[in-house]
Amino acid sequence: FQFSFTLFEVTFKKSEGKLKGWLSYSLANSERQFDKINYNKVFPYRYDRRHTINFVGVYLLKKGVELLANFTYGTGQPFSYASSKYFIQLPGSNQQVEVLNWTPTNSNRLEPFHRLDVGEYFKNKKKWGEELIYIGLINVYDRSNTLFVRLKENPQDPFDKSFVKSSLLPILPSFSYKVLF
16 A cells, blocks of 8 residues: 655735735645555545645725635546446356446546635624624535546447536525624
């Protein structure tokens, strides 16, 4: 078993004034190699996300009210899929077993992941402490980021195959209320 991991990260931060925030970029390469997997060849690890960009902006609208934006982008995760299948009959039995032919380990990538979240933050000072209210939208432009794919076969035509993407987190309102004593 061997693994390698390369990381480069840079962050630019602005922490003064009405507009605050940061921009960060990371380059990460995570690979694995096992004697009995992928014909002993190195392959990208499941969590290998080569490029990640994050932008966070906070704008002070007025005392106690902030507007927030968070954009994130990441290279799609690696995956493998069954490229074909065949059936074999077990010796001395009438039972057939399905055998799948897989693409090389993690030789494909999902589409890049990206989304924009926005919100407004209210801070109210009280005699007894402070209340914090957050109202926002997650995934503002309703991006269908692919979580995983599966192969769909047409029962009438074994050569008619397509990938079906499964995603999570459509546009979603967000609300939180916090009390500090």
